[in-house]
Amino acid sequence: FAKTNTPEFGLIITTEPKRFGPAHNPHRAGYSTGGSSGGSAAAVASGIVPVAHGGDGGGSIRFPASWCGVFGLKPSRGRNPMGPDLGEDWQGAVAEHVLSRSVRDSAAMLDCSSGAELGAPYDIRQPGGRFVDAAARDPKPLRIALSRKPLVPTDVDPEVLAGLDKTAERLAALGHHIDEVEPAIDSDQLWRDFIVVVSAEVAGLLRRLKRDYGCDIHQVEPATKNLAMLGRSFSAADLVAARYGWHQIQRAAGDMFREHDMVLCPTTPTAAVPHGSLPPSRWEELQMLASHRLNIGRLLMRTPLVAQMALPVLGKMAYTLLGNIAGLPSMSVPLCKTADGMPFGMQFIGGMCQEERLFCLAGQLERELGFTDLPLNT
Template identity: 40%
Template structure:
């Protein structure tokens, strides 16, 4: 079983270029990736499903002549369906279930020429910003295996950062591409709402707040995969036409002098860690050195109300997740077959009426309009990707009295008590303290990216989040490539890596 000694030195486009020049075969790349996964996964638990025989068969055959022909790839085990292979969405209740057909995004990934090796770990239904599902165990950060990789694309973040693969699939409903990118020191772009397809299983994800794309080590890989996957899909409620030019062509173009608003102050309940504030200050210095104009400013909206309403939305979808799981498996779920946190969210979702759900969505849309109006005055807005550097595993587990409340409330319908404003506010503070910025840009639908520009004295990565106007990935990609050239991160390898 021969691999390729230079496997980890190239990004995905670089590997595809070597395949094109016949300097390496797809099978050699696949064997290299399998070797990396088998060596590193016992320490990281990033990959939870593998189908190596199917991957080797594909690598030996005629692969599509796409931009990533022969490049090893992983799907996130959520939303992206691959026919005939297990799909659990982080939930033990789904063990053994295999979808009958691919999702449209899976088809587009495969048409780009990648070779699929397996699927990465995710929290149950992607509900929280750390990847520690009870059914599959925690994914560990390759920079410090006692710490989180973020979520919900945490398995992907660890797999890409550790060099198992040069890029892998992710999704973002409240920061879930950007958060793991920040936690693992890699690049992550959340595209504009409607840029990539979500069907056919759904017509929108999380009321249009969720979208899928890849996490990568290089900016150009992200741009090239967006070229390969963007465009309308029949039945999707939100879609954008294919752009006239290519996103890859934006990489390397001069972004010009950008007007950039920045703020390290939290938009949502919570505090921002000193290291994350330092990361923003350092990023501002780097931007100004590149000739950009940086102005300290932030949008004005009620962050606490936003948090409450976002929770109502997420709780409603948690109820739907369990109901659809029961429909798929053909039986009712018993308590214990989902995590207590998931049951609690679903019970909350069942308490709020349809009218209250619509009311919450409309209030979120009002806040989004305020943010969008603010962003009209700037080319880009800069915030911390997360409120803190990578935290110790278990940091979001309910503790003490809160653990008792979670256990009781997840088992017993508490009705109106779960709609109590103080209870909602406490829940909001717990959920959003770690991510006081990213969910805002899911609601607005704007393109937003996390760029690895800062490491703490403990050698932990901290992400800087840049957000552009709706539909303007081009500006983000130009800026990201400029920062990548001026302050390269490709050679920053975590201790646990191939």
């Protein structure tokens, strides 16, 4: 019945667009909801609606679910239709679903929305039954790989790591087996390949908007202009090389599921941060505009400047990117809070087409442990 707030084109991990202003975290005004589905997370957490739509290309369902203390599942690549205009988005990284207050509602929505679509590039394995039924039954004892290492260079809050350890203890008490395992992934190559793919997609998006609607692309935010400039500067061979890098990550992720049912890690390396912490500063925006005018994208990738501007944002996505690059179903479960009361989620990544198993575990955790308390309904 309304459009929720998002960052411009869903490109940043906080919902503070210049056009509409920031979305406030229902747990604390002046703090980020996360993004890009930050408005949806705020609407669900504050009780305006029980479920709200989210699109997830780098964590944009799970990230705001973590910071707003709600449940968010990103389905397997191809599980939900992306058409009719697109067969896939961001080279398959984007998946769409909802954020919800309960596991049941997320599962019921996936029962309604998932399935094959005319012209879609994927036709993935269908579940054995209804997702909503899976959410109502306990899983068999699971073998879970615990991963601490962020896949993008960043600092992880000690409270988040303490929450990870506590979650592992609770899972063990429920009969699950926990092993500490880290994927064999080159973190520096991961974020660089991700920038190549996403910037190429942004450049293509702005070209389509100008062609189809006559949009003035000079009116977009500096960070969007800079991403598009980077995308235009890369060659087709650069994009193919980045996609090859993604395949190596897919293989490394698949290797973790040889002996494990799912992976446990934090959803986000910190709880929510104050507004203004993640968007580029005015000085950084001026640097971006200068880079845009000079069109020096490939040169910038060889300098520390791209890392300086990109890593504060990409670092917050250090645990969620794997699910997008590999196309795996992943969920943020609202299990933890900081000492001063801000929520943060724990992430579970399943094997391809294993949403039923994820819903089984999420339902068990909801029943046995309870989820983070939400603010009073507004």
